[in-house]
Amino acid sequence: MPSIVRVVKLAATIAVAVSVLMLVSMPSHAQTGTVRLHIVKAGFIVGVGGGSGTLTYQGRTYRLSIGGIGVGSLGVAAVDLVGTARHLRRPADIAGIYGAAGAGATFVAGAEAATLQNEKGVILTVRGAQVGFQISLGLAGMTIALQ
Numbered sequence: 001m002p003s004i005v006r007v008v009k010l011a012a013t014i015a016v017a018v019s020v021l022m023l024v025s026m027p028s029h030a031q032t033g034t035v036r037l038h039i040v041k042a043g044f045i046v047g048v049g050g051g052s053g054t055l056t057y058q059g060r061t062y063r064l065s066i067g068g069i070g071v072g073s074l075g076v077a078a079v080d081l082v083g084t085a086r087h088l089r090r091p092a093d094i095a096g097i098y099g100a101a102g103a104g105a106t107f108v109a110g111a112e113a114a115t116l117q118n119e120k121g122v123i124l125t126v127r128g129a130q131v132g133f134q135i136s137l138g139l140a141g142m143t144i145a146l147q
Contacts, residue, residue, distance in 0.1 A: 068142040
């Protein structure tokens with residue numbers, strides 16, 4: 001009898017281990033979408049910016065509105081950005097206030113590249129060319145709303 005109990009315990013332990021391994025190896029339900037943003041920003045000391053854009057996610061396109069206020073701004077500029085939105089579970093996850101993620105934003109010879117993250121964990125990685133003059137086109141603090 002003791003050997004049957006050991007076999008049952010061993011089988012139960014193996015079943016639990018296999019179940020845990022299956023759960024760990026299951027793919028995440030988070031997806032990646034494509035974003036296109038058009039942002040216009042103007043200001044002297046305190047900058048005001050806004051714009052529009054689209055999110056393409058699972059074959060559908062959703063309209064976005066963009067707002068935000070920046071400090072340390074000087075001039076007028078527009079930028080068209082394209083990139084990805086990672087860690088989306090549904091389209092509404094893109095909505096939120098974005099702050100710098102990782103290396104943050106960089107400005108090199110008229111090109112803007114940024115990695116931003118919202119409170120839901122969505123990470124935007126965008127790049128594009130800036131038109132106009134602006135000393136600071138910071139994207140941190142940008143608010144995106146799904147229309």
